[in-house]
Amino acid sequence: MPHNNQQTKPRRSRVFKLLRWLVVLFLIGGLSGTVFVLYNPFISEVDLRQLLRPNLQASVLLDRNGEELLTLSPSRVAWTPLEKIPLFLRRAVVAVEDRRFYEHRGVDFQGVLRAVYYNLRRQERAQGGSTLTQQLVKNLLLTNVKTIPRKLVEIGYAVKIEQNYSKDEILEAYLNGIYFGHGVYGVEGAARFYFAKHVWDLSLAEQATLVGLIRGPELYSPYRHPDRALKRRNLILEVVLGQGLLTRREYEQLSALPLEVEEDPSYLTMGGYFADYVVDWLAQQYGWSVQYIRAGGLRIYTTLDAYIQRIAEETIAALPKDEKGGPEAALVALDPKNGQILAMVGGRNYRFSKYNRAVRMRRQIGSAIKPLIFAAAVENGFTPDTLVVDEPVTYTVNGRPWTPQNADDEYRGVIPLRDALAWSLNTVAVRLVDELGVPTVFAFLQRLGLPLVASGARNDKALAPLALGGLTEGVTPLELCTSFTALANQGLRSQPLAVLRVEDARGRVLRRGSIRQEQVIRPETARAVTEMMQGVIAYGTGQSADPGRPAAGKTGTSNENTDAWFIGYTPELLAVIWLGNDDRRPLRIDGRDIGGGTAGKYWGSFIRQALVRNSVKYF
Numbered sequence: 277m278p279h280n281n282q283q284t285k286p287r288r289s290r291v292f293k294l295l296r297w298l299v300v301l302f303l304i305g306g307l308s309g310t311v312f313v314l315y316n317p318f319i320s321e322v323d324l325r326q327l328l329r330p331n332l333q334a335s336v337l338l339d340r341n342g343e344e345l346l347t348l349s350p351s352r353v354a355w356t357p358l359e360k361i362p363l364f365l366r367r368a369v370v371a372v373e374d375r376r377f378y379e380h381r382g383v384d385f386q387g388v389l390r391a392v393y394y395n396l397r398r399q400e401r402a403q404g405g406s407t408l409t410q411q412l413v414k415n416l417l418l419t420n421v422k423t424i425p426r427k428l429v430e431i432g433y434a435v436k437i438e439q440n441y442s443k444d445e446i447l448e449a450y451l452n453g454i455y456f457g458h459g460v461y462g463v464e465g466a467a468r469f470y471f472a473k474h475v476w477d478l479s480l481a482e483q484a485t486l487v488g489l490i491r492g493p494e495l496y497s498p499y500r501h502p503d504r505a506l507k508r509r510n511l512i513l514e515v516v517l518g519q520g521l522l523t524r525r526e527y528e529q530l531s532a533l534p535l536e537v538e539e540d541p542s543y544l545t546m547g548g549y550f551a552d553y554v555v556d557w558l559a560q561q562y563g564w565s566v567q568y569i570r571a572g573g574l575r576i577y578t579t580l581d582a583y584i585q586r587i588a589e590e591t592i593a594a595l596p597k598d599e600k601g602g603p604e605a606a607l608v609a610l611d612p613k614n615g616q617i618l619a620m621v622g623g624r625n626y627r628f629s630k631y632n633r634a635v636r637m638r639r640q641i642g643s644a645i646k647p648l649i650f651a652a653a654v655e656n657g658f659t660p661d662t663l664v665v666d667e668p669v670t671y672t673v674n675g676r677p678w679t680p681q682n683a684d685d686e687y688r689g690v691i692p693l694r695d696a697l698a699w700s701l702n703t704v705a706v707r708l709v710d711e712l713g714v715p716t717v718f719a720f721l722q723r724l725g726l727p728l729v730a731s732g733a734r735n736d737k738a739l740a741p742l743a744l745g746g747l748t749e750g751v752t753p754l755e756l757c758t759s760f761t762a763l764a765n766q767g768l769r770s771q772p773l774a775v776l777r778v779e780d781a782r783g784r785v786l787r788r789g790s791i792r793q794e795q796v797i798r799p800e801t802a803r804a805v806t807e808m809m810q811g812v813i814a815y816g817t818g819q820s821a822d823p824g825r826p827a828a829g830k831t832g833t834s835n836e837n838t839d840a841w842f843i844g845y846t847p848e849l850l851a852v853i854w855l856g857n858d859d860r861r862p863l864r865i866d867g868r869d870i871g872g873g874t875a876g877k878y879w880g881s882f883i884r885q886a887l888v889r890n891s892v893k894y895f
Contacts, residue, residue, distance in 0.1 A: 335574035337551055339582040340616070340776065345547045348555065348570040356464040358448040360476050364521065365463065365483040366447065371519040372487055372512055374408040378443055382409045382434035409434040412450045456486065457493030458627045470498065470537045480522075481530045484512045485537075498537045499628060506535040546589050549622030549632045550580055554774050562787060573781030579616035579773055579789075584609060584849075584886045588619035591882040595624070595855070596874075598865045602857045606633040606753045607882065609851040614791045615761055615770025618849070619886075620754075631858075638750030639839040639856060643700045643817075643872065644832025645726075645744070647843075650697050651763060651805045652720040653708045655797055660694040660808050664704050671710065680706045680744070694808045698816030700831065702744060723796045724759040725769055727751060756843055757852045763806060763828075764845040766799040806895055809844070818842065821876030823883035825892045831872025837862045842875040847893040849886060853879045 334347040358366070370377045376384050384407050406414070413433040437446060456466035463486060467475040471482050478486070488508035489496050498505040510531040517527040554576060555569050568574075588607045595605050601624075609619040622632030631637075650658075666688045670679045680702045687703065688695075696704035709717050722728055727749065754772060762769040771792040778787045809828030812818040817831045821842055829844020840855040840863055853875045855863060863870045 335570055335572055335576060337547065337554065337580075338575060338577050339580045339585070340578065340618075341582070342577070343582050345578070345580065345582060345585075346551060348551060348576075355452050356462070356475060358444055358451070361448075361451055361463055362476060362478065362483055364480055364516075365475070365478070365487065366451070367519075367521050368484060368487045368512060368516045369451065369490070370408070370447070371516050371521065373411070373490060374406075375519075377408050377447070380407060382438035383407060383431050406430075407434065408450050409437055409446055412446060412453065413437065415453055415455070454490055455493055456489050457497050458499070472538050480526075481509065481513075481533045484516070484530070485509045485535065488512045498535055502535055509535065546582075547580060547585055547620075548626035548630070549634060550578070550585070550617070550620040550774070552622075552630065552632055553620060553635055554578060557774055558778070558787075574786075575779040575783075577776040577778070579611075579618065579776060580620070581618045583889075585619040585621075587882060587885045588621050591853075591878055591885075592621045592624060594881075595878060596865045596870075600857075602861070603855045603863055603865075604629075604633060604858055605856075606637065606854045607851065608634050608753045608757045609849060609882075609886070610757055610761065610770075610772060612761055612764035612845050612848070612850040613770075614773065615758070615793070616773045616791075619851075633854070634753045636752065637854075638752055639854065640834040641751050641756060641841055642744065642832040642834040642839065643702075643705075644756065644830050644841045644843050645721075646697060646700060646705050647763060647805055647809055647830050648721055648724055648726065648759065649705050649708055649717065650693065650808060651724075651797060651801055652712055652717050653693070654801045654804045655720065656712055656716070658693055658708075660692065660804055662693045663690050664693050664696050664707065665690055666696060666701050666703050669703060669707065671706070694811050695816075697808045697830075698811040698814075700812075700817045705744065720797075721759075723769075724762050725755065725796075726759045727755055753852050753854050756841070757850060760843055760845065760850060760852075762796050763802050763809070764850045765802070767795055767797040767802045768793045769796045803895075810895070813844070817872065818844070818876045820873045821880040821883075823880045823887070825883075825887065826894050827880075827883060828895070829876065829879065831876050833871035837864075837869050837871060839863075840871045840875040842872055842879040844876075844879060844883075846883060846887065847895055848890065849883060851879060851882060851886075853882070 336347055337345045339345055374384065410430050413430050441449075452462045452464075454463075455461055456463075456469070458469065460466050460469045463475045466486050466489070467473050467478055467482075470485070471478060473482075485498065485505065485508075488505065488511070492508075495501065496505045496508045513522065513527055513531050516522055517524070522530070555566060558564055558569050558576075559566055564572075588609060592605045592607055595603070597603075604623055605621070606623065607619065607621040608617070610616065611618055620632075620634050622634040622636075623629050653662075654660075666682070668679060668681075668687060670677050672678070682702050683700065688699070688701070693704075718728060758769070758772055773789050773791060775787070775789040777785055777789065779785055806828045809830055810826065812831070813822050813827055813829050818829050821827070821829050821831075821844060823846070825846060827844055827846045829842060832841035832843065833839070838856055838860045841852065843852040845851070855870070855875050857863070863874075
């Protein structure tokens with residue numbers, strides 16, 4: 277019996293805390309709210325039409341040929357009049373989110389008590405305490421920070437809205453602006469996203485699924501948490517059953533149905549990662565707000581090639597998967613002549629993860645650094661035919677002996693420099709860094725645009741990282757691609773360019789993008805290293821990457837096999853592919869390790885398909 281009392285005390289404590297909170301809310305809302313709303317000069321009239329409807333000019337992203345890629349604010353485009361939204365969905369939203377919606381005047385203290393009681397009984401947050409009007413205010417005008425002043429402002433705006441708009445107008449605005457997860461807003465957008473249908477074509481079970489998402493879009497995502505989403509849908513059906521919106525038989529039939537969602541390719545247009553990159557770039561470059569960029573009616577002409585982007589996304593989608601659905605991947609493709617971004621993919625599936633690995637993820641590049649090391653040697657007097665020695669050698673690094681080893685534990689003696697790169701020999705790469713000097717190689721890599729840690733140029737600790745790609749902070753796929761533009765274009769390094777021009781809704785040009793290039797190495801050096809990199813694909817470690825046309829490239833695999841790379845180019849296309857797990861697990865599929873060779877295989881497939889319409893060009 278004492279044990280039961282111990283269990284009861286924490287539960288009672290929680291109840292008392294909730295009751296104290298409700299008393300405070302009643303006092304603040306009831307006594308202060310009215311005065312605040314009526315006499316606070318900062319609470320102005322709220323014009324929902326001005327706030328939502330006229331701003332339905334979503335900005336549009338276009339490719340280099342003027343083809344529309346996607347709109348940056350699809351939720352604000354798919355505005356649906358209330359009469360076209362199914363009556364069951366409307367009633368279900370009111371039953372779950374704000375049962376007394378048609379009775380209160382913006383704030384419902386009775387509803388707060390009812391929601392707390394119901395949720396405590398169910399041990400789940402099935403009902404909310406805020407009214408639909410308060411939620412609308414929070415979504416449109418305020419932040420999610422939970423403070424008493426913010427709550428008072430929310431109450432004030434809710435009352436003002438109720439004074440100026442009918443219940444149906446408020447409900448219409450709410451249903452068109454509520455967030456449904458995965459970057460989707462509004463019931464029509466959600467219907468198209470999850471079910472590939474218009475909202476008026478949804479079944480009752482599908483409508484209940486959408487209603488269940490409102491309270492926790494990411495928590496109940498049917499893509500990420502299907503079991504949780506199914507349970508939530510059935511809970512919604514139970515709530516509306518209690519409201520008399522369903523018969524017992526209908527409830528039993530609907531709750532027995534499986535959770536079926538699908539994708540709508542016409543809605544989920546390609547280029548999501550690239551679009552985010554463009555939005556971030558415009559915001560940083562010109563100080564524009566994200567809201568203006570996405571919904572300012574802009575026409576943003578980009579460097580992207582729609583055909584090449586589609587091939588890039590299909591290439592990443594075709595990658596093999598392990599038992600956990602990995603590895604993740606990224607692909608960036610540039611025009612080697614000017615640095616214009618032709619394709620960008622930041623992950624396997626944009627809807628599941630918007631983290632853009634192409635520009636935000638830093639990883640070690642392994643042997644993908646070797647063409648740059650060999651370029652430093654050529655810049656300092658070596659040629660592809662210069663003889664180098666491949667044999668065991670020991671260095672003192674940080675006071676300790678260190679003996680670099682080749683991946684195959686074999687040594688080939690005296691060989692030409694071109695073969696050392698083709699076979700990706702670690703010993704030769706380390707010898708070159710040692711002979712040229714760490715500061716010389718460090719400065720050379722910086723000229724090419726590779727991000728390095730400055731302290732590494734001043735001591736012997738940098739010998740191994742510089743030679744074998746173990747850079748201290750890692751490199752993003754876009755950064756690696758950028759550093760190779762000098763090799764692919766006669767020594768001219770190009771800054772990546774994503775935007776050609778931006779026009780406003782009237783067609784006036786607001787900004788123009790510009791090509792920025794710098795001669796960082798001799799053209800002769802670029803040509804020599806390109807020739808050696810062709811050998812990598814012709815007879816070296818990158819044979820799996822052969823695209824069936826002249827190409828130069830290099831594999832890369834990091835320590836412990838956590839990252840796999842292939843970087844390469846043809847005369848008209850420069851691209852990099854990265855494979856790896858977000859949690860840095862070693863790359864293993866079907867019980868075998870994968871590395872740069874696998875990345876090369878898919879790189880070759882991408883190049884072959886991307887250039888299938890182009891005639892063969894030679895370096």
